[in-house]
Amino acid sequence: MPDVTKTDVKTGAMDPVGGTPAVPPAVPKAEKTRSLWGDAWADLRRSWIFIVSSVLIFFLLLITFFPGWFTSAEPILGDLSKHYLQKPKLGDVGSADWLGYDQQGRSVYARLIYGTRASIAVGFGTTILVTIVGSLVGMIAGYFGGVVDSILSRLTDVFFGIPFLLGTMVVLNSFPERTTWVVIGALGFFGWTQISRVMRGAVITTKQSDYVQAAKALGASTPRIMLRHILPNTLAPVIVVATISLGVYIAAEATLSFLGLGLSGVSWGNDISDGGNQIRVAQWIMLYPSIMLSITVLAFIMLGEAVRNALDPKMR
DSSP states (O other): OOOOEEEOTTTOOEEETTSOOOOOOOOOOOOOOOOHHHHHHHHHHTOHHHHHHHHHHHHHHHHHHOGGGTOOSOSSOOOHHHHTTOOOOTTSTTSTTTTOBOTTSOBHHHHHHHHHHHHHHHHHHHHHHHHHHHHHHHHHHHHHOHHHHHHHHHHHHHHHTSOHHHHHHHHHTTOSSOOHHHHHHHHHHHHOHHHHHHHHHHHHHHTTSHHHHHHHHTTOOHHHIIIIIIGGGTHHHHHHHHHHHHHHHHHHHHHHHHTTOSOSSSOHHHHHHHHHTTTTTOTHHHHHHHHHHHHHHHHHHHHHHHHHHHHOGGGO
8 A cells, every 4th residue: 555645734844644753954043244343352352462461451550540559658759868769678569668769769669550640641642632633634535535635645744754752842842841631732743644544545445335335325414424334444444553552652651751851740751761860779760660661562562463463354
């Protein structure tokens, strides 16, 4: 007698009567697509350079916002009768005596902690300023082109041709008191040109994309196109340059303070300059701020390198 078959209502599979129902074929799940930022974050989490630099920067930010957690000593109070060039007591970790005292009887460790705030503030403030100004100038020049691009490009070339540190020194020399905001303004006045060039090149490439042309055809306004379509797709190279430049600005502030043209208050550059006069008898005054400055600059450069590797498809 021939086998009698029946059709499974759900799957349409033909099964013998009384046999085991057919198992429907497994449908593969569609993989969730990730954006550029999602891929970059996935790569960053696997990068040891990013992890190490992030830990160092997080520690520096803790010192910046909560210096009282790390020392109770005052960075500007000195006692020449007790602490004149007193040597470090490396066994007293975290105490005012830990890294010794300078020629004015001030705790080197306390000045190291409070000097972090000045350097980080100048670095972040300058980076934010040059990113805003440079991105705005580069976006306008790249999007409109023509005469606008020519004028802004020549203006950028003029500022780019001025030596960065020399121009900053000339500006700062005209101020009797050099506060944090004055130093940020002087560094930002000459530091926006690189980001402007990067943004201009990215905008010129992006504005030829199909989605930008479609937005124009649909009647979208110029500000909407620039903010909603162009800016999000040109931020990657700007973020890379800004992250690396942050460490450069911290080093520039220390250099200016070392030359006597930087911050008027507690600063690593000022301590390095003071330590240079006592380097034969008290090397620790210059040594510890130099180490702290090097670690800070290295941390931000490492972070920028990790971000560049994650955002640049050619580096994968």
